[in-house]
Structure formats: C-alpha cells, structure tokens
Amino acid sequence: MVNKLKKAFQPVLIGMLVLGLCATVNAQSLEQVMKERGLSQADILAAAKTYTPSGKLDEYVVFSSGGQSGHVIVYGVPSMRILKYIAVFTPEPWQGYGYGDVASMAILDQGRIRGRKITWGDTHHPAISETNGEYDGQYLFINDKANPRVAVIDLKTFSTVQIVPNPIMKSQHGSTFVTPNTEYVLETSLYPAPFSNDYVPLEEFNEKYRGAMTMWKFNRKRGKIIAEDSFSVELPPYCQDLTDAGKKVSAGWVFTNSFNTERYIGGFGKGNTKFRDRLPHEAGMSAKDTDYLHMINLETAKKLFKEGKDTKINGHAVISMETMIANNALFLIPEPKSPHGVMIDPSGQYLTVSGKLDTHVSVYDFKKMMKLIESKQYDGRDPYNIPILSMQESLHGQVELGLGPLHTQYDKEKGIAYTSLFVDSAVARWDFLKLKLIEKVPIHYNVGHLVSAEGDTVSPDGKYLIALNKLAIDRFVQVGPLHPQNHQLIDISPGQPMQVLYDMPIPLGEPHYAVMMKADKLKTIKRFKQKWFKHRVKPGKERVVRKGNQVTVYSSIIRSHYSPEIIEVKVGDEVTWHLTNLERAQDETHGFTVDTYNINASLEPGETNTFKFIADKEGVFPFYCTEFCAALHLEMMGYFLVKP
Numbered sequence: 001m002v003n004k005l006k007k008a009f010q011p012v013l014i015g016m017l018v019l020g021l022c023a024t025v026n027a028q029s030l031e032q033v034m035k036e037r038g039l040s041q042a043d044i045l046a047a048a049k050t051y052t053p054s055g056k057l058d059e060y061v062v063f064s065s066g067g068q069s070g071h072v073i074v075y076g077v078p079s080m081r082i083l084k085y086i087a088v089f090t091p092e093p094w095q096g097y098g099y100g101d102v103a104s105m106a107i108l109d110q111g112r113i114r115g116r117k118i119t120w121g122d123t124h125h126p127a128i129s130e131t132n133g134e135y136d137g138q139y140l141f142i143n144d145k146a147n148p149r150v151a152v153i154d155l156k157t158f159s160t161v162q163i164v165p166n167p168i169m170k171s172q173h174g175s176t177f178v179t180p181n182t183e184y185v186l187e188t189s190l191y192p193a194p195f196s197n198d199y200v201p202l203e204e205f206n207e208k209y210r211g212a213m214t215m216w217k218f219n220r221k222r223g224k225i226i227a228e229d230s231f232s233v234e235l236p237p238y239c240q241d242l243t244d245a246g247k248k249v250s251a252g253w254v255f256t257n258s259f260n261t262e263r264y265i266g267g268f269g270k271g272n273t274k275f276r277d278r279l280p281h282e283a284g285m286s287a288k289d290t291d292y293l294h295m296i297n298l299e300t301a302k303k304l305f306k307e308g309k310d311t312k313i314n315g316h317a318v319i320s321m322e323t324m325i326a327n328n329a330l331f332l333i334p335e336p337k338s339p340h341g342v343m344i345d346p347s348g349q350y351l352t353v354s355g356k357l358d359t360h361v362s363v364y365d366f367k368k369m370m371k372l373i374e375s376k377q378y379d380g381r382d383p384y385n386i387p388i389l390s391m392q393e394s395l396h397g398q399v400e401l402g403l404g405p406l407h408t409q410y411d412k413e414k415g416i417a418y419t420s421l422f423v424d425s426a427v428a429r430w431d432f433l434k435l436k437l438i439e440k441v442p443i444h445y446n447v448g449h450l451v452s453a454e455g456d457t458v459s460p461d462g463k464y465l466i467a468l469n470k471l472a473i474d475r476f477v478q479v480g481p482l483h484p485q486n487h488q489l490i491d492i493s494p495g496q497p498m499q500v501l502y503d504m505p506i507p508l509g510e511p512h513y514a515v516m517m518k519a520d521k522l523k524t525i526k527r528f529k530q531k532w533f534k535h536r537v538k539p540g541k542e543r544v545v546r547k548g549n550q551v552t553v554y555s556s557i558i559r560s561h562y563s564p565e566i567i568e569v570k571v572g573d574e575v576t577w578h579l580t581n582l583e584r585a586q587d588e589t590h591g592f593t594v595d596t597y598n599i600n601a602s603l604e605p606g607e608t609n610t611f612k613f614i615a616d617k618e619g620v621f622p623f624y625c626t627e628f629c630a631a632l633h634l635e636m637m638g639y640f641l642v643k644p
C-alpha cells in the first residue's frame with residue numbers, strides 16, 4: 001500500500017524535489033541547466049542518487065576484474081568513481097610494481113610457469129575473504145584464466161602479496177571462489193589437459209586428459225596460500241566452468257558446472273592435423289541438451305587428503321575420481337547445456353544455473369539433492385563411473401526469463417534474484433522461490449556478469465546492482481574501434497521498478513566479474529611503519545658502502561631531496577640501492593627513477609624499496625622523483641655517475 005502510494009506520488013515527489021532544490025538553490029539555474037542539457041526529471045533523480053559531492057565518500061566499494069590488463073579495478077558506488085587499479089599479474093609503473101623493486105619483482109617471479117616468466121594475466125573472478133559467509137574486507141583473490149594462477153591481494157595496502165601457479169592445470173576459469181571462512185580458495189580448470197607436462201596425443205583425450213578443482217589452503221594469519229596444505233580433486237575431461245562454495249545448509253560441499261560433456265575435440269579448419277574435416281568446437285561442444293553440474297564433498301576430500309589418500313603429481317596432491325566416488329564425495333546432475341556459473345543463494349539451499357542457450361533458469365534444491373545421495377538413488381553413471389542424480393528430482397523448478405540467461409545475483413529480499421540476459425540485453429528481477437518473473441530492465445548492451453551489493457554473501461544488501469556490459473557501441477564519445485566496456489549502475493530498491501542510474505566506461509581491459517562490499521569494512525593502513533622494512537634507512541645514517549665491486553647505497557627521501565644526492569660507481573659494479581621515504585604526512589609519496597635503467601618506484605610514506613642492478617655502461621645518469629610532491633619537486637634529483 002505504502003509502495004503503491006509512493007509510486008502514484010512519484011512524479012509529484014520528483015516535482016517537489018526539483019522545486020525544493022529550485023527554492024533553495026536557484027530556481028532559474030536548475031531549470032535552465034535541465035533545459036540546456038536536455039535532462040528529464042528521471043535524469044535529475046538518477047543524478048541525485050549517484051552524485052557524490054567533494055569530500056563525501058562512497059557507501060560501497062567494487063573490486064572488478066581487469067580482464068586482459070591483468071589488474072583489478074577498484075571503484076566506488078554510487079558515484080562510480082574509479083579509485084585504483086591494483087597491479088596483480090602485470091607490471092604497473094605508477095605503483096612501481098614490476099619495475100625493478102626487489103619485492104614486487106619477486107612476487108611476479110612467483111608466477112613463473114615451467115620456468116617461463118609471464119608478464120600478463122587475464123583476470124576474471126575476484127573474491128573477497130569471508131568470515132561466516134560475510135565479506136570481511138581483509139583479502140581479495142583473483143585468477144588468471146590465461147595462465148592458471150591465483151593471486152592474493154592484501155586489502156590493508158591494496159597490493160598483491162602472492163601469486164600461485166597451478167601445478168597441474170593448463171588453463172582455468174572457475175576461480176576464485178572462497179569457502180565461508182576462507183579456509184580454501186577454489187580454482188577449477190577449464191580446458192582439459194594432461195596433469196603432467198608431457199605431450200599426450202588427442203586420441204588419448206578420454207583416458208589421459210583431465211579436469212580438476214584445486215582447494216588452495218589459505219592461512220589468514222600469514223596472509224598466504226600454503227601450497228603444501230593444498231590439494232586437488234581429479235575431474236572428468238569436461239570443460240568445468242564457474243564454481244561456488246556451499247554455505248549454511250550446503251557448507252562443506254562445493255559445486256562447479258561444465259560444458260562439453262560431449263568431450264568433443266574439434267579439429268575444424270585447414271590445419272595440419274588429421275582431424276581437419278570435423279565440425280568446429282562450438283558445434284561439437286554443444287551437441288547435447290544437457291551438461292553436468294558437479295557436486296564435490298570438500299569435507300570428505302579434506303579427510304582423504306589428511307589420510308594421505310592422494311597421489312603426488314608434479315609434487316602436488318591429487319585425489320583421484322575413483323577415491324572420491326568410493327567415498328561418496330563426487331556426483332553429477334544434468335543441467336541445461338553450456339551454462340555459466342552455479343550461484344548459491346544466501347540460505348545455501350538453492351542453486352541457480354542458467355544454460356546460455358536455454359531461456360530458463362534452473363533452480364536446484366540442495367536438500368533434494370542430498371536426499372537422492374542419501375538413498376543412493378542414481379540415474380546412472382557417467383563414463384568415469386561418477387553417479388548421476390536425476391535432474392527432475394533435484395530441481396526446485398525452472399523459470400523462463402528470456403534469451404541468454406547468464407549470471408544470477410541475490411537481493412536482501414527473500415527469494416529475489418537478478419539474472420543477466422546476454423542476448424536480450426536486459427536484467428530480469430525474479431523470485432526463485434515462487435518461480436516467477438517480476439520485471440525486466442533493458443541494458444546497453446550484452447550484459448555478462450552482474451554484481452549486487454554483498455550479493456555473494458549470506459546476507460546481500462540489495463540497493464545496488466551493476467550490469468557488467470560487454471559492449472558500449474554508442475554510449476560514449478568514440479575513441480576508435482576498441483571501445484571501453486560499460487558498467488551500468490541500477491537502483492534495485494524494493495517497491496519500485498529497477499532504474500538504470502549511471503553508465504561508467506571501463507577503459508582498461510575487459511572486466512568479467514566484480515564483487516561489491518560495504519566500504520566501511522575496509523581496514524586499510526594510511527601509511528607504512530618504517531620498522532616493517534628490514535633495509536630501512538634511518539635519518540642521518542644514509543651512506544654508500546663498497547665491498548669489492550659490490551656497492552650498497554642507503555638512501556633516504558624527504559621533501560625535496562635524496563640523500564645522498566651523488567653516487568659514483570665504476571662500470572661493472574653491482575649496485576644494491578635501498579631507498580626509504582622518511583615522510584610522516586599521509587599521501588606524501590615520492591618516486592625514483594634512474595635514466596635508462598627501466599626502473600620506477602612509488603615510495604609511500606614510511607616505505608623502503610630496494611633495487612639491484614649492474615652499472616653496465618659508463619656515463620652520467622640523472623635520477624629524479626617521479627611523483628609531483630612539492631614546490632621543489634623538479635629540484636628533487638641526483639646524479640648516478642658511472643666511471644670507466
């Protein structure tokens with residue numbers, strides 16, 4: 001009733017808002033601006049809902065994958081102001097990440113695979129650490145789809161602290177997802193391949209190619225994934241896709257969906273292989289009407305790992321399908337073909353799966369699935385002997401939402417969910433308990449993932465939803481054939497139709513998935529403490545120490561000079577240069593670069609960075625501060641002199 005009244009009076013309310021503003025600001029000016037800029041009252045309302053005056057902070061913070069940039073993009077909601085790009089798999093000069101400083105170089109070096117240094121990543125799915133199923137704001141995890149790796153970001157500093165390559169996978173996608181207390185970070189393979197690094201012909205695909213899910217053990221105190229305490233579960237050579245960890249009633253189980261349960265290996269095209277006359281992958285991989293939702297008992301897998309029931313492959317513990325099946329810990333359930341993601345509702349009981357080629361979203365009931373497992377009621381077994389549960393008997397129901405349903409997020413209101421419709425370019429609001437569509441809102445264009453406020457947790461906030469759109473086409477000033485992506489902010493307040501509030505171009509890689517957290521959960525530090533750095537330089541203790549051809553420089557930096565300012569070495573000297581920013585004022589960052597050495601540092605107050613290089617060429621090399629820090633910033637320089 002109240003809502004109906006509100007709806008009826010909405011135009012009046014907007015009118016009052018406009019008039020009210022007019023009365024207090026300047027009647028002419030607002031009307032004039034609206035007229036001049038062609039703004040409607042709905043535009044003004046949207047602006048009022050997103051505009052964040054100078055000095056006011058956003059209520060939510062979004063961590064978005066940065067796609068091919070290998071970074072994470074951070075922005076605020078509702079303002080949609082970009083706050084930071086966190087460098088993860090790719091060097092990033094502003095943060096001095098991967099440009100010579102020993103610590104960040106070592107992190108990027110952890111990401112080597114089979115000895116090869118990799119300087120880019122394809123970030124897809126970020127996950128915030130959770131405590132009891134709630135975001136706790138401590139850590140962020142993100143995957144690299146291109147080179148199977150996961151990274152840990154410490155949200156105290158918003159910096160990457162660890163990169164962990166997967167020892168058995170050759171690609172991955174279903175990553176990262178965390179268990180409700182962040183005991184494990186889940187990583188699931190995408191394209192099946194042998195676990196070993198050997199060549200195995202495609203004819204042996206069914207026998208020797210495999211999928212897997214890795215359970216990375218996260219040690220919160222150390223802020224690190226502990227490889228020795230982690231293990232994987234072997235899966236059939238299907239393309240496992242997005243994953244989710246059970247919560248509340250389904251805690252202890254993990255789920256992943258899949259495509260290409262046909263195990264089609266393609267070959268189309270005039271390549272040099274014997275398979276050349278076959279259909280392309282896309283046709284062969286979607287031939288069947290259903291694929292398999294995988295259900296894995298994590299608790300049992302943990303137990304099996306503890307009991308040593310694993311095999312070591314490339315030094316990593318793998319629990320075989322056979323062992324998992326024998327211990328009632330691995331099941332399959334048919335799902336509409338080629339889905340993207342299995343999303344568990346806040347209660348943990350319902351799982352939504354949308355086959356992109358089906359117009360329905362399927363809602364599975366975990367309790368029904370468990371009943372089938374307990375009574376050992378199987379519909380058969382897959383070629384790897386994994387028991388299959390009946391789809392019909394596992395389903396709570398299906399709802400027709402529209403074309404290309406893709407990803408679902410949950411609301412604060414019980415039973416309410418939002419599903420992106422890729423082909424329709426729309427978002428559906430629907431009730432997954434009552435199985436009915438409520439409304440749709442059009443989106444520009446071709447929406448992929450959605451993110452709602454705290455939408456992955458046991459208690460979503462509602463309020464805001466963001467559509468992560470793949471195309472921008474005509475939404476922004478043209479910047480050439482490569483367009484930005486478009487994140488659209490949608491108001492999902494209850495009792496009113498969904499309203500698109502804001503278009504934000506994302507100009508750095510293609511975001512795939514994002515997570516949105518209450519900003520007040522962040523506990524970031526404002527400045528570093530000098531004592532945290534082993535090689536810090538105390539004021540007055542700056543010096544240059546020579547031992548044979550090894551030269552160690554202990555430099556301090558403070559507005560607006562380096563100390564020492566002149567460093568003289570000989571060609572061939574091995575230089576270790578420690579620099580400490582002695583500033584105490586917040587945000588007083590200084591930079592450091594040496595002419596042609598391809599190094600750049602961002603030294604935040606209190607921070608020490610170390611650079612190691614060989615003075616390999618004779619010459620005069622000015623060094624300077626790369627961050628405009630004070631009136632005498634240009635004077636903040638020195639000479640690095642290399643004598644013959």
Ligand code: RUQ
Pocket residue numbers: 124125173242340448449512513
């Ligand atoms: S997404 S393929 Cu969920 Cu990784 Cu874009």
Ligand code: CUA
Pocket residue numbers: 559560589590591625626627628629630633634636
């Ligand atoms: Cu220090 Cu510019």
